[in-house]
Amino acid sequence: MRWVCLLFPRLALEGALRRRADPEAPFALVDGPAQRQCIRAANRAAREQGVKPGQALGFAEALFNAPLFKAPGAAPLFKAPGAAPLSKAPNSAPENGSEPASGERLETAPFDAESVERWRRRLASWAYGFSAQVSLHYPHALVFEVASSLDLLGPWPRLEARLRSELAELGFSHRLVIAPNPAAARVLVNVHDGLAVDDAGLEPALAALRLDRAGLANIDAGQDIVQTLKRSGFQRLGELFALPRSALARRFGGGLLRHLSELRGEWPLALDYHRPTPRFSRTFEFDQPVHALAGLAFPLKRLLQELAAFLMGQDAGVERFRLTFELEDGPAQAVEIGLLAVQRDPDTLLELTRAHLERVRLAGPVMSLTLSAPRLSAYAPVRRELLEGPARQAQAWATLHQRLVARLGEPVLKPLVEYREHRPEMAVIDGAGPRAxxxxxxxxxxxxxxxxxxxxxxxxxxxxxxxxxxxxxxxxxxxxxxxxxxxxxxxxxxxxxxxxxxxxxxxxxxxxx
Known part of the structure; x- marks a missing residue:
């Protein structure tokens, strides 16, 4: 068996950034009590200004908002290590010896552990498109078996490139390892990215791991065991493999021995497998009311990307879905998006949805956008012909027909139907009549x-x-x-x-x- 482990070290931050209109603006997640909130994670724009995990929230905000005073030609008096030069706050009067602050401000949101788990479940639904054995057993990670899928999706380098490409489109950074069992894949991904080991290479790869990276902290009294082993002079996992198992069991109990056996694949690991829900529903909430459809372009693209990933995992498509606009004042406004054929490509879905929305007028400012697809349809990929010709023309006509219906509306377009009549001028009518x-x-x-x-x-x-x-x-x-x-x-x-x-x-x- 071959198990892939995907580790998402920045899942909480990247999940929150997907819900922001400008993910490149300075942003950070905060955690802790209201009186002593600190930075949990920060994006690149915030880190470039000196914001780091563990900093007090007030200090991080001061890096953006406080003017920087210094004597002419002198070095800055207040600057975080590695931070970019600060400038004076916007709209404030210039003063002697002060630098103008940056016009940007640090946006923050509270860390939400439940949101992280929701994103893990969504990514598990995406991974279900590659394997029927997907597990959320390990925190911050996914493991799934791919040996049975390599004949269809492989070889492994091709499948790895596809996994990385789709995760990049979804906007999630990751580390990836493939190993003969899930426990080994999970500990190896702590120190490797892109490592592929087989049964012969598993033992040497595990033996080189430091004890603090070998997952020992997850067993009972794991921290004490690690400290005791280090005080005894042990540094690498291979040194434990060389010890008699009976001695390890007497000294540290059965938990350590079982963990080492799981890493070697000698002790089967019971995993609960993820089963995705057959319905899709996602909501994008706005910080401020959106007054025009143009302001919905970014969240709509994100939601359709998530829908496409969900459909890929289900090996399905959609013929109809619904957009629901929660308005600031008044009842919700719903728009049904109907398609002429089953679709799941995100770019196609986005193009057709935009065409549909060109005929929609918002009834008021929008506070949130919900995309729901309660019913899925069987999906058959487009058949490719060796000699393209009539088949390609038929596909082009079907695509044009779908675009015209989306842009003009289904009632406007009527098919020409051949009628059972010998007179030519009476043999074709628009949209009704018995088929000839x-x-x-x-x-x-x-x-x-x-x-x-x-x-x-x-x-x-x-x-x-x-x-x-x-x-x-x-x-x-x-x-x-x-x-x-x-x-x-x-x-x-x-x-x-x-x-x-x-x-x-x-x-x-x-x-x-």
Whole structure:
């Protein structure tokens, strides 16, 4: 078996950044009691200004908001190590010996452990698209078995590249290791990224681990065991593998021995496997009311990316989903997005949704946006032909049809339906009527009919086929009696012409493509 472990060291921060309109603006998560809040994690823009985990919130805010006073030519008097030069707060008057502060301010949000678990479950639903055995057993990580999937998705380098690419699109940094068992993969990902070990290479890879990176803290009295081993001179996991197991069990109990056996794959690890919910619903809440649809572009893209990842894990697609706008004043406004075919590509979903929203007018300022897909549909990937031609043209027409429906609305577009009627001008109606026989059966018909027949005596250069007698309509007063021909014009075009039997004169009634 081959187990992948994905470790997400910044899951709480990156999950919070996905809900922000500008993820590049300085931002930090804070934790602790209200009187003594400190920085839990900070994004790159905040770290460049000197914000670090463990700092008091007041100190971190001072790095952005406090003006910096110094004598002309002197070094800064107040600056965090590694911080960028501070400038004076905006809209304040310049003073002698002071630097202008940065116009940015540090945005913060409280650390939410439940939100981290929600993101882990969502990522587990995404990983379900690669394996049916996905587990949330280890904190901050996912483990899933991929040996059974390599024949379809592999080899491993290709699958690894796909995993990393999709996680990058979702916006989550990660570390990744593949090993023969989940316990070994979890401890190896602490010190490696991209490591792939097989059964033969497992023991040397584990033996090189330091004791504080070997997961010993997770067993009973783990911290005491680690300290005792270090005081005894042990530094690496391989040194414990060399000791007699009976001696380890007598000195440290069965917990340590079981952990070492799990790492080697000698003790099976019972895991609870994740099963994703068959329904999708996500909400994006705004800090301030959004008054225009343009302000919904970023959250809509994020929500559709999450929907696409969820559908990939379910190996499904959607034909219909709902956008619900919670308004500042008034009842919620719902918009149904209907598709002509099952879709799950995020770019396609975004393009069609934007086209739908062009016909929507918001009833008021929006406080939150919810995307829900209560019903999933079976998804069949687009079939690719070795020799592209008619199949590619059919796909292009289906795509164009979907875009027109999204932009103009389904009632505006009506299909042309062939009616069971011999008279050409009565044989095509828009959007209703009984279906006729297959168009490939019977005489050829032009793709374009003229609104009314037009006289064309001098244009016919050659008759290629015909005549075809059409005589009908005596029962409704629209009696006709015509002989139709396939004719060629002098410039090479093919036309559908007719004449009345026994009379002179040609009439143009349609064009062939």
């Amino acid at each position: 026989r297959d168009a490939s059966v019977g005489p050829a018909r032009p793709g374009w009919l003229t609104p009314t027949p037009q006289r064309c005596d001098g244009d016919v250069a050659q008759l290629l086929a015909g005549p075809e007698r059409i005589e009908s309509g005596w029962w409704d007063g629209g009696d006709i009696r015509r002989d139709y021909y396939l004719a060629q014009w002098a410039d090479g075009r093919h036309a559908w012409v007719w004449c009345e039997p026994g009379r002179q004169g040609w009439y143009l009634h349609g064009w062939f493509g």
